[in-house]
Every structure is written in C-alpha cells, then in structure tokens.
Amino acid sequence: MREQLLKLKDEALAAIVNAPDVATIQEMRVRYLGKKSDLSLALGGLGKLPSIEERKAMGALGNELKQAVSAALDDREAVLGEGELEVRLAAERIDVTLPGRPVRRGHLHILNQVINRIEDLFIAMGYEVAETRQVETDWYNFEALNIPKGHPARDAQDSFYMTDDVLLRTHTSNTQIRYMLEVAKGRTPVKIICPGRVFRRDFEDATHSAQFHQVEGLVIDKGINMATLKGTLVEMAHGLFGAGVGIRLRPSYFPFTEPSAEMDISCIFCKGKGCRTCKGSGWIEIGGSGMVHPNVLRHGGYDPEEVSGWAFGYGPERVAMLMYGIEDIRHFTNSDMRFVRQF
Ligand code: DAH
DSSP: OHHHHHHHHHHHHHHHHTOOSHHHHHHHHHHHHSTTSHHHHHHHGGGGSSSHHHHHHHHHHHHHHHHHHHHHHHHHHHHHHHHHHHHHHHHTOOOTTSOOOOOOOOOOOHHHHHHHHHHHHHHHTTOEEOOOOSEEEHHHHTGGGTOOTTOGGGGGSOOOBSSSSEEEOSSTTHHHHHIIIIIITTOSOEEEEEEEEEEOOOOOBTTBOSEEEEEEEEEEETTOOHHHHHHHHHHHHHHHHOTTOOEEEEEEEETTEEEEEEEEEEOTTTTTSOOTTTTTSSEEEEEEEEEEOHHHHHHTTOOTTTOEEEEEEEOHHHHHHHHHTOOOGGGGTSOOHHHHTTO
C-alpha cells in the first residue's frame, strides 16, 4: 500500500507542476484530493489492513501526502495567479498620459442672471424674496386681486385652465395674496420682491411667449404712498440701466391697484430723444404699478383704513432684451447654445 500511495503522490506532483493555468489547478484539487480521488479511495482501504500499527502508519502517511499535494497545488496556483495578474494588468493598462476630455463649465442662463440682479437691488433695500406656486386657484389668481368672475380684465390674461377653478398663474400677483395670508399674517412692514414663471395662452412671436417671467414688488405699511413707489422704481432703474435713466408713471388701469400707473423708463438707446425702439416717444414701457386696492388689502387680511401699500409687476425678459439687445423673446427658451453661451 505504501508504494501505491507514494506513486499516486508522485503522479499528482508531476501533473501539478505542469498545470497551465489557475482553472486547471482548481480541477486538480478535486481530482487529486476530492472524495473520489485515487488517494482518498486508496486510504478508504485502510480498514482492511491486518494490524492497528499498520493502519496508523498508513493513515499518517496518507495525511502527509495529502498535505504535500495540497501545498504543491497552492504553490503552483500562486505562480500561475501572479502570471495571469500580470497579463491582465498589461492588457488593461490605462495610458494616463493621454490628455483628458475638457469638462465644459456651465453658467447661469442670462435670464436668471438678470433676475438675480433685480433681486440683489431689492435685497439691498431691505426686501425679502418671496416665491409661490405656479398652479393656482381662481381665487388667488383673480378674485382676491379684485378681478371677479366675468370681469373684462380676465380677457386680457388668456389663461391655461386645468379645471374650472385651477389654472396656471397668469401673473406673479398671486404672490401678493399668498404672502399676506400665509407669511405676513397682518404684520407690517411687508417688503417683498417676487420673481417667477407665469403663463398665458398667447400666440408666440418675437415679443410674446406662452410662458415668461415676472417680478412683482409689494410694500405695505402705515403711510405708504406713490412718492415712495416712484423713488423705489428710480432706484431700480438706475441699478439696472445706469444713473442717467429716468422713470415715468403714466395713468392706467389695473383692477388690483387704485390709482394705477404704467411705468416707463427713458429710452436707453436714444437717451430720450426719440428713436425706432421707443417709437419716437423717448420712453419705453416696462410694466404696471399702483397703490394696492383696498379690496386686495382686505383679502390679504389688512385694514385699508390702517395701512396702505403699493405694488408693481414687470417682465425680466423685456428688461434683459433691452439690456443686451436681444431681439426675440423665444431665444430665452429655445436652448440654442449659440445664444446661451453668449452671456
Ligand atoms: N399683474 C400685472 C400683469 O400681469 C402686472 C402688474 C401691474 C402687477 C400692476 C402689479 C401692479 O403688482 O401693481 O399685467
């Protein structure tokens, strides 16, 4: 039996040294050491040996041989493994000297830059930035702003209705009511600037878009009057267009203000002399304003006998178009990178 065991070991060792790869080593482990290996089967015959001493001796030898085979397998596997690792490393090597692909750095869209600038001007004057929802109920978008159902002013703001009562807001003026009721709750002063997206069922052309932005301003306190409105608008115009620009308030009508005024800036192109852009008038209209209507104050939970306020609203797209000579409002939303990258 001894000879048989030693022969099996020698055969195994000879094969192991020539194993070509790690997968073969794994097969050999089963073939030479598994339960059905020749070595295991031979050792299974131990019980038939005549004396206890012989059984012990052969058992010990068997274990020794198994360990030797196992160690040989481990050694060969280590050698092959290292070789295979080297091959893989060589095949998968990354050339770190190749120049990388440049990552293009983005920047804020020109419209957001202009809105940020407007916000900054007002923050410097002690205003808070307030924003609210774009999907609004009829009450916040119209009724609370003194535009009851059937009021002709609704025709001027062709709306996207989701249901009879819910629509995409047509202006940022809903923020006035939401801020009064949900944030200020009767406290004074209220000083907010409200940028945001608004929606109208407009046919698109160079100056109309179905979605655009507005910036709303609202001030409420004791003794607020149109003089402070004008002073604030002058400050804003100077901040945006430069110190030489003037403001003109022109009587107008809005349901939510009384009195109401259209706000114009002096033409930044001809300095008020009259040109094509201002159609010879020397003035460019940028938005609406006025003293907050008593009904609006009441709807916001304020007593018009106690406090007064003013408000304004205008489109930052129009401001950006004037500031940068952009000739078509559709540039802001069509994502043409030749436009976007210019600013
Ligand atoms: N909401 C008006 C519009 O969309 C703009 C406006 C005019 C807002 C006068 C005001 C205001 O707050 O006082 O046409």
